[in-house]
Each structure stands twice: as C-alpha cells, then as structure tokens.
Amino acid sequence: MNDKYSRLQIAIHWLVFLLVVVAYAAMELRGLFPRSDRPMINMVHVSCGISILVLMVARLLIRLKRRRRRLCRNPSR
C-alpha cells in the first residue's frame, strides 16, 4: 500500500482525471450531437468542472490534515 497517499487521495486523483477528460470531451464532441442535446451537454460539462473544483478543495484539506498528523507524530520533520 502507498504510504505517501491514502486510498481516498488516490481515488480522488483518478476521479478528477476522469472528470477532466469528460469535461473536455463534452466540449470537443458536442458538434456530433443534435442541437437539442446542447443544454444537456453543457450541463455535463459544467457539472464536471464544478465537481473538479470541489474535489480539489477536498484534496487540499485532506493533505493539510495528513501533514498536521505527521508533524504531530514526528515534530523534527
């Protein structure tokens, strides 16, 4: 098991990767869909983007919490 990153951090990392791919693909491929689907595609795009923002904030908070815990266990580092 990776000691530097928790399973949750790794899961969030790959989820963000997936969301970036979907957000980008939604915009790149929107021309392939009928115009009537545009609002739905835009909604997918914006939802992915906002989810990425929320997950990145979560990652930063998890990172700060883990660092604080590590410093408490080993104050010399």
Ligand code: HEM
């Ligand atoms: C990782 C996150 C995101 C990526 C990679 C991304 C990427 C893109 C790309 C490539 C386009 C097409 C630009 C063009 O060729 O005209 C686009 C358009 C757009 N994006 Fe994003 N975006 C992201 C997040 C967001 C978020 C969070 C919002 C809104 C809150 C947003 C709103 C829009 C809007 C309104 C458009 C124009 C759509 C249209 O032309 O109808 N995007 N984005």
